Amino acid sequence: MGWEDLPTILLEDIFSFLSLSYRYNCSQVCRSWYETFHSPVIWYTLTFDGILFTRKRFHFYRGMERIFNPYRTQFYLSRKGEHLRRLIIKPIIEYNNMCDFLNMLTNFINYRDHDNYPFRYLEEFSFTFYVLISYDNDLNNQNAFMNHYYQESNVFIRGKKRYYGTGGVILQTLRRFISSIRCLKRFHLNNLFLGSDSDIGACLDELIEHSCETLQYIEILNYTSHTIPLYIVGLFSNLNTISISSHSLDENVLLLFANHLTHLYRLNIVQDELTTPCRYPDTVWSEIEIILRENKRQWFIQMITQGKCKCEPYWPGSPAPVRAIVYNTCSIKVDKTSIYTCMEQYKTTLETYAHLKSMCRVYVPRSFLERADTAYIGAVKTFRYLHTIAIKERISTATCLLIAYYGTRNNLKQFYLRRNCVILRNEYRKYLFNENGDNNEFIHIWLEKNCRQYNQVEDAVTILFGRQWKMLTDWEYNQIRV
Known part of the structure; x- marks a missing residue:
């Protein structure tokens, strides 16, 4: 399949992002693109x-x-x-x-x-x-x-x-x-x-x-x-x-x-x-x-x-x-x-x-x-x-795990986190987890096991959410819409 065989609905979306001069130039490529140029859909928005x-x-x-x-x-x-x-x-x-x-x-x-x-x-x-x-x-x-x-x-x-x-x-x-x-x-x-x-x-x-x-x-x-x-x-x-x-x-x-x-x-x-x-x-x-x-x-x-x-x-x-x-x-x-x-x-x-x-x-x-x-x-x-939290500033991997742990116990569904802001640390070794029936020994072992590498953190949070989860790059983080 060549460029001239792209679906019309996809071509209309592409043409709508182009400037007027580029739309005209693209309309000279083939018959399919010429017909897309005259589609009303690509003329819905005018930006001056x-x-x-x-x-x-x-x-x-x-x-x-x-x-x-x-x-x-x-x-x-x-x-x-x-x-x-x-x-x-x-x-x-x-x-x-x-x-x-x-x-x-x-x-x-x-x-x-x-x-x-x-x-x-x-x-x-x-x-x-x-x-x-x-x-x-x-x-x-x-x-x-x-x-x-x-x-x-x-x-x-x-x-x-x-x-x-x-x-x-x-x-x-x-x-x-x-x-x-x-x-x-x-x-x-x-x-x-x-x-x-x-x-x-x-x-x-x-x-x-x-x-x-x-x-x-x-x-x-x-x-x-x-x-x-x-x-x-x-x-x-x-x-x-x-x-x-x-x-x-x-x-x-x-x-x-x-x-x-x-x-x-x-x-x-x-x-x-x-x-x-x-x-x-x-x-x-x-x-x-x-x-x-x-x-x-x-x-x-x-x-x-x-x-x-x-x-x-x-x-x-x-x-x-x-x-x-x-x-x-x-x-x-x-x-x-x-x-x-x-x-x-x-x-x-x-x-x-x-x-x-x-x-x-x-x-x-x-x-x-x-x-x-x-x-x-x-x-x-x-x-x-x-249900949604987005963090862009510096936190530790242990904090990331605890946010996912306590968040999933309530109603947290979307957890956005910049990878460049996460540091490999565990500052909770002397912290006592005894709220709402927390197992203090289990949480400390779990944190020590999963906070040492980024991929281990992502795997642990994936298990908590029950779906694939990963930290975001700066470009991916800027695409967030809440």
Whole structure:
């Protein structure tokens, strides 16, 4: 079987990962690939990354730069725009190209009649703004960052850093486009960093007008530069998943979600380097628990720390139904105090505890007293419903065995561990295992027998889980999705 005989479903997946130019080149290979090129499936997703639909032009002072090519965009929309289901705009620094692209899409929609909507299958729109950051001690001209699309920039200062949010013509262009699309199911709006109170309803007011009843998932991260509760999110009645920054919530917004959003199941509270940490009163979680119990509903709250964030989140109070804690960052090391706090607050609810991203950019101690080995063992003992744990920092082989031993006695199903962080040691020779009927002598013999080689550790954990288990390489660890 040759390349031309590959199954169509496999070719469609391969073509969907290629850029537009490579798709066209592949379509010239054979008849089968040409037919795949015209399949609607490979045109479901359009990602504008600042290079697509642009061409190079030499500027005498700035050198080579990319400018927007409206002819290519119009040609694409007229031929393949009807198949579009996902539109993603990545953070790009060329604001003028981004605005021209949004204007082209808006004009393409408004040119048609109201009954002849061109994006009938469009379900998801994702927009992430590129937040410019400068330093107060930078002697460069800060106006060089701005272009003619900036009329009134939203500037927010934290320490020596100066953040430039969106506003002016950029925000107006985005609002015009959102007001022209309708019937979305998933919506992402990140890093707008609005500072003016008059712009708080920007983009969301237009979204309510055309997608209030159809929207099921919404992601609003760093919508404002300071703490402002977003009550408007609670007006989308059919939401089942919300991802929102912590400073966009307060006790009244949470109560609005509990009372009005009857289909809401998953609430992701996200914190990154642009987020202002915010704490909520513990009493609000007791009220939410009563409301959910009366309506026979449940919430799945996920605490996510991502990006370059270097601080721990403010943990909600004990009645909060926190089911997952995820650190998707390489700037935070494991804190034993944080694990003990979670053990105290969420011992009856937590199901997932994960530190992702293998490349840790902080100091990781080798000493047993400074490591979090005992905290991890206490976690798998305490969290009765913990089914997934991911460890990226240094632990010993004996700790790995004990985590699997006590975890399988409860509910642990997925145990992800970086091979490069495991050291061949046994620090429990003087430890007395006498909890819940433990056989102290048997455990010590078992640890000494299996902690001396990596393959012996993997074989022992495989027996405990009843399936094949192995430590992960850094590349495999980075592919984890929880």
